[in-house]
Amino acid sequence: MPDDPRRRTKSKYTADRGIPGAFEGETVTRRRFMTGTAHTAGAVAASAFLLPALGFALGPLFEKEPVRWEDVGAVADFNADTYVPRIFSETPGIGEAGKTTAYIRKHNPRFDGPVQKPEQYGQFIAISTRCMHLGCPVRYTAAAQRFICPCHGGVYDALGQRVGGPPVRPLDRFYTRIVNGRVQVGPRFSVNSELKRFSPRYPGEDLDGIGQYLYPSRPTQRKLPPQ
Amino acid sequence: MKLKLPAPPIPDQLKPAPRRPEEAPPKGPIETAKEAGITAVDWVDERTSLSGGARWMMFRKVPKGTNWFYTLGSATMFAFLNQAVTGVFLAMYYDPSPTRAYESARFITNEAFLGEFVRGMHKWGSTVMVILVFLHMARTFFFGAYKYPRELNWVIGVILVVLTLVMSLTGYLLPFDQRSYWATIVAMNINGTGPFVGPYLADFLLAGPGFGATTLSRFYAIHMLLVPGAIVALIGAHLYLVAKLGTTAPPWLKAEPNPELRKEVA
Numbered sequence: 098m099p100d101d102p103r104r105r106t107k108s109k110y111t112a113d114r115g116i117p118g119a120f121e122g123e124t125v126t127r128r129r130f131m132t133g134t135a136h137t138a139g140a141v142a143a144s145a146f147l148l149p150a151l152g153f154a155l156g157p158l159f160e161k162e163p164v165r166w167e168d169v170g171a172v173a174d175f176n177a178d179t180y181v182p183r184i185f186s187e188t189p190g191i192g193e194a195g196k197t198t199a200y201i202r203k204h205n206p207r208f209d210g211p212v213q214k215p216e217q218y219g220q221f222i223a224i225s226t227r228c229m230h231l232g233c234p235v236r237y238t239a240a241a242q243r244f245i246c247p248c249h250g251g252v253y254d255a256l257g258q259r260v261g262g263p264p265v266r267p268l269d270r271f272y273t274r275i276v277n278g279r280v281q282v283g284p285r286f287s288v289n290s291e292l293k294r295f296s297p298r299y300p301g302e303d304l305d306g307i308g309q310y311l312y313p314s315r316p317t318q319r320k321l322p323p324q
Numbered sequence: 325m326k327l328k329l330p331a332p333p334i335p336d337q338l339k340p341a342p343r344r345p346e347e348a349p350p351k352g353p354i355e356t357a358k359e360a361g362i363t364a365v366d367w368v369d370e371r372t373s374l375s376g377g378a379r380w381m382m383f384r385k386v387p388k389g390t391n392w393f394y395t396l397g398s399a400t401m402f403a404f405l406n407q408a409v410t411g412v413f414l415a416m417y418y419d420p421s422p423t424r425a426y427e428s429a430r431f432i433t434n435e436a437f438l439g440e441f442v443r444g445m446h447k448w449g450s451t452v453m454v455i456l457v458f459l460h461m462a463r464t465f466f467f468g469a470y471k472y473p474r475e476l477n478w479v480i481g482v483i484l485v486v487l488t489l490v491m492s493l494t495g496y497l498l499p500f501d502q503r504s505y506w507a508t509i510v511a512m513n514i515n516g517t518g519p520f521v522g523p524y525l526a527d528f529l530l531a532g533p534g535f536g537a538t539t540l541s542r543f544y545a546i547h548m549l550l551v552p553g554a555i556v557a558l559i560g561a562h563l564y565l566v567a568k569l570g571t572t573a574p575p576w577l578k579a580e581p582n583p584e585l586r587k588e589v590a
Contacts, residue, residue: 157531157538158524190537191422194505231510248510297533299516299526311519317533 166281177203199223215323221273229264232300265303387573396460403453410446420544425500469572477565494547
């Protein structure tokens with residue numbers, strides 16, 4: 098339609114395009130403006146319930162777990178040569194499901210080397226029973242001096258270092274401290290094959306070489322700061 | 325022998341007028357009930373025009389050679405309906421708290437009337453549904469029914485398979501016995517081994533750095549609200565496309581051209 102004045106000009110002003118009721122200097126037609134307003138209002142209304150719901154569901158990813166210390170017995174209950182199993186509550190408020198077992202002994206410089214810093218958290222060695230393949234509970238067999246996992250045959254030596262089967266790193270450990278002659282077990286930490294401390298990772302996540310970058314530390318659980 | 329009750333002594337003006345010969349005989353209760361049903365359906369149809377859609381959905385033309393393999397999709401849908409209905413009733417007794425879940429599941433099995441049966445239907449039904457969904461998928465694959473123009477329906481079907489498996493995974497935790505607990509721990513740790521996003525995905529599913537107080541209710545919400553809603557919506561889309569595009573003939577059926585259609589018309 099070459100005679101249609103609205104098609105004749107490409108001007109950005111609605112007045113030049115011959116749109117009825119155009120204002121001077123107006124570039125957006127009222128129809129487009131109303132469409133945009135309706136879409137924006139819809140988007141605002143949808144975000145008003147979608148964003149809080151999403152944040153609500155994702156919140157636990159960024160919430161730091163409080164540091165808790167659980168009493169596991171007197172200092173005299175433990176020795177430097179063999180492990181004593183202790184059951185304690187790792188996650189409070191969920192009954193039996195929140196309990197876990199750690200094998201605990203005194204730090205032994207003969208095979209543990211010097212106490213890692215911060216030193217007040219390393220006087221006792223508490224080894225987690227969570228297998229580093231997929232999280233089944235391992236058991237310490239004193240005769241063989243091995244931690245053995247019943248699920249898929251993971252085997253660890255007396256220090257928790259992997260010696261066989263599918264696990265990818267040594268067993269996790271817990272921070273320990275001594276308060277008034279009692280041993281307390283604190284947060285979990287992970288170790289690589291040189292027993293260097295890392296913030297806790299899920300089982301199955303390698304911490305040697307590229308693994309420590311593929312599986313980053315999470316905001317929920319960090320290493321304890323040196324004091 | 326027919327008994328005739330004596331007529332009550334009422335004035336003639338109040339007596340019902342006898343039927344005139346040109347009037348239709350009075351309707352029996354069955355006819356009245358039938359008519360009431362038709363009237364109700366007509367009333368809805370006049371206001372919704374649903375009958376056209378129902379005819380479009382139900383009275384489709386199907387190709388020659390349609391056989392029992394074509395019922396696998398409906399079978400899967402009925403398995404899902406079984407899961408939905410039994411699940412709703414299980415939810416009436418189930419308590420998704422870490423200290424109460426096992427006890428409530430035990431109550432369903434041992435004490436609630438027919439609880440063992442409904443729980444059994446839900447438990448075995450889930451396995452049946454997974455088997456049927458894969459048989460249906462295999463039928464579609466081997467019959468070539470995923471080809472143009474049905475690719476989108478294949479894609480929707482694959483999403484439905486994944487959602488079915490998500491249902492199996494999240495439902496497995498709910499009885500909260502040793503098997504459920506450790507299976508979930510293992511499954512979440514497998515999630516965690518995905519590079520970069522794995523640890524955060526596991527944190528999201530567990531609602532924290534490990535199995536915690538709200539993990540069970542999170543799994544419960546995913547199992548009974550989030551995923552079923554998505555499954556219902558996608559089954560709707562899946563069925564719409566089946567009705568819209570029609571079904572395929574089995575691959576062993578050769579096309580037989582109608583000689584009438586090949587005749588040249590002068």
